[in-house]
Amino acid sequence: MSTAPTTEITLRSDLIVGLVDHMGDDRSVIRAMLVSSDKDDGVDDMSPSAVQGRVNALMSNKHGTPFEHNAFTFYVEAPIFVFREWHRHRIGVSFNEMSGRYSVLPTQFYVPGRDRPIVPVEGSKQMDYATEHGSEEQWRILRQAHAAAYSEAAIEYQRMLDVGILKEVARNVLPVATYSKMYFTANARSLMAFLSLRTNHPEATFPSKPQWEIARCADQIEAMFADLFPATHSSYVEYGRVAP
Ligand SMILES: Cc1cc2nc3c(=O)[nH]c(=O)nc-3n(C[C@H](O)[C@H](O)[C@H](O)COP(=O)(O)OP(=O)(O)OC[C@H]3O[C@@H](n4cnc5c(N)ncnc54)[C@H](O)[C@@H]3O)c2cc1C
Numbered sequence: 001m002s003t004a005p006t007t008e009i010t011l012r013s014d015l016i017v018g019l020v021d022h023m024g025d026d027r028s029v030i031r032a033m034l035v036s037s038d039k040d041d042g043v044d045d046m047s048p049s050a051v052q053g054r055v056n057a058l059m060s061n062k063h064g065t066p067f068e069h070n071a072f073t074f075y076v077e078a079p080i081f082v083f084r085e086w087h088r089h090r091i092g093v094s095f096n097e098m099s100g101r102y103s104v105l106p107t108q109f110y111v112p113g114r115d116r117p118i119v120p121v122e123g124s125k126q127m128d129y130a131t132e133h134g135s136e137e138q139w140r141i142l143r144q145a146h147a148a149a150y151s152e153a154a155i156e157y158q159r160m161l162d163v164g165i166l167k168e169v170a171r172n173v174l175p176v177a178t179y180s181k182m183y184f185t186a187n188a189r190s191l192m193a194f195l196s197l198r199t200n201h202p203e204a205t206f207p208s209k210p211q212w213e214i215a216r217c218a219d220q221i222e223a224m225f226a227d228l229f230p231a232t233h234s235s236y237v238e239y240g241r242v243a244p
Helices: 027-036 039-043 050-058 080-086 134-161 165-175 187-196 212-228 230-238
Strands: 010-012 017-025 073-081 093-097 109-111 179-186
Touching: 010 134, 010 165, 017 212, 027 039, 027 050, 027 230, 050 073, 050 230, 073 080, 073 109, 080 179, 080 212, 093 109, 093 134, 179 187, 187 212, 187 230, 212 230
Parallel strands: 010 109
Antiparallel strands: 017 073, 073 179, 093 179
16 A cells, blocks of 8 residues: 655744854944044044944944944844845845755745734735734644645655756745745944844834844844944934934
């Protein structure tokens, strides 16, 4: 008796962002600013409030280039649809991502966790982005639908690999919810541009409505940025979450 083929799949809801490396700090921003008046020598002796004052002056005047002499590299694990949004950021950033052409992609797929809103607030319009958590029945259907579609995709992916079809062709059947991994490098200026669009803060000068998943990644990045560049981050928030 023949049995239906199975391929193990993993359902995940986590969105992993880790700091791999970084260079520079608030004082390197001020150093880059003060070289123009040949006063970059004394930055180490400046008080924290003097550093904050200088950073605020740069931020409020949208004098952005001093924020470029630093770097942050993050390791990210997230579904491919998150990376598609992320890769739209072109300026002052670098990416390297796992290749489905050279690697067999792990059959790990994203399924929204219970903290992720899944239905529109009744009576709201699409551009209101007013969403809420669904009923038990909606959650049950959501999980079943995701698991069924992913299982089918994983089986067909493996079936093609087993008969020698190229990885770059077999991957066609995998969904954009397949997990991928990448390294993302940015400087403070490009990071602030990314955060201004990919975090959700109604009090911002130009509030953005990013999709929930990339916003959760951006929140993690913002916390690390605030830790490493406290004066720059606090100034970014004070001046309306706009990149200088
Ligand atoms: C909530 C939200 C919804 C979105 N919806 C869609 C959508 O439906 N469809 C879609 O296609 N995209 C969508 N996007 C992606 C969006 O259009 C941008 O591609 C993305 O946010 C990157 O922004 P950016 O171009 O400012 O970033 P970067 O590419 O990093 O550019 C940074 C800045 O450099 C300058 N710049 C970069 N390239 C040029 C250029 N060629 N010419 C002139 N100036 C340039 C601009 O000042 C730009 O702001 C959405 C983004 C968000 C946040």
